Amino acid sequence: MYNLIDGKFAELRGYIDRFDDKVWENVEMIFSKMEQQLFGLDTEINLAECHVIHSTLRSGQLRKKAICFNAVSRISVNFSDILNRRYMCGFQFDDNISGYEGDLSITIPLKGFSGLRLVSDGEGFTALQIKNISAWEQNWYGSAPDSGHLMFAQMEWSSSHSVELAISVDAFKVHAIAYTSDSLQSQSVAWDSKLPSESVTSTVLVN
Numbered sequence: 001m002y003n004l005i006d007g008k009f010a011e012l013r014g015y016i017d018r019f020d021d022k023v024w025e026n027v028e029m030i031f032s033k034m035e036q037q038l039f040g041l042d043t044e045i046n047l048a049e050c051h052v053i054h055s056t057l058r059s060g061q062l063r064k065k066a067i068c069f070n071a072v073s074r075i076s077v078n079f080s081d082i083l084n085r086r087y088m089c090g091f092q093f094d095d096n097i098s099g100y101e102g103d104l105s106i107t108i109p110l111k112g113f114s115g116l117r118l119v120s121d122g123e124g125f126t127a128l129q130i131k132n133i134s135a136w137e138q139n140w141y142g143s144a145p146d147s148g149h150l151m152f153a154q155m156e157w158s159s160s161h162s163v164e165l166a167i168s169v170d171a172f173k174v175h176a177i178a179y180t181s182d183s184l185q186s187q188s189v190a191w192d193s194k195l196p197s198e199s200v201t202s203t204v205l206v207n
Contacts (some may be wrong), residue, residue, distance in 0.1 A: 062168045062175055067091060067098035070162040072113040077128060077141055078102035080172050086143050087124035087173040091165065099169055106141050112159035116177075119143075120151045124173040133159060155179060 078090035080102040090099020093113075108130055115131030119142070127142035157163050157179070168176040 062170055064166060064168050065098045066164055066166045067093060067096050068162065068164045069093040069096065069113070071159070072110055074107055074109050075113060075130065076105050076107045079104045079106070079142060082172065085121070085123070085126065087126060088118075088128065088142060089169070089173045091167070098165070099167055099174060100172065108137075108141065114159040115154070115156035117152065117154045118177065120153075122149070122151070124175070125177070126150075131156060 072093045074094060076092035076097075077088060078092070078099060078101055079086045080089040080100065081104070086104070089102040090097060092098075092105070110130070110132055112133035113130065114133060115136070117129040117131075117136065118125050119127040119140075125142075127140045127144065129140050130137050164180045166178045166180070167174050
């Protein structure tokens with residue numbers, strides 16, 4: 001009896017996964033036809049290198065854009081609202097924008113931009129946290145990372161160094177993120193399903 005139930009559940013799970021894939025394919029197709037304006041400079045940064053923090057599951061039609069920054073005074077994070085979810089779709093550092101404008105833009109004033117923590121639900125990045133000089137801000141921007149199976153990732157650099165952030169975007173959202181710095185020394189870190197403790201030691205630090 002239990003084997004039969006388990007088998008039916010697995011069959012249903014497979015059907016749901018296939019249905020979800022079709023829904024997301026249709027969403028990407030619709031947004032592709034809309035031809036949203038895509039900002040930013042094209043880049044040759046390899047987003048498959050070790051310092052990429054996390055990629056979403058579907059590749060779709062991807063384009064790579066980059067944005068350079070140093071001594072940033074404010075950052076704006078852009079989100080698209082899709083299927084009752086909010087996904088990150090672009091960044092703006094001071095007057096430089098990369099990605100899409102989206103449906104919502106959140107502007108965060110900074111004294112010294114030195115790190116990102118990001119959250120993915122497997123379809124896209126749903127929230128981020130900013131490191132301002134030497135401390136992580138308390139606020140998460142986007143959707144609060146408090147439920148479901150999520151992937152968390154963290155990367156840091158010195159606010160005194162020049163940094164180039166590269167994003168890979170599909171038709172409407174950020175698909176992957178990488179960065180390079182003039183003094184890159186270590187890899188990023190990622191973990192599943194829980195927030196970092198306050199005592200976590202950075203493994204992504206540029207001196």
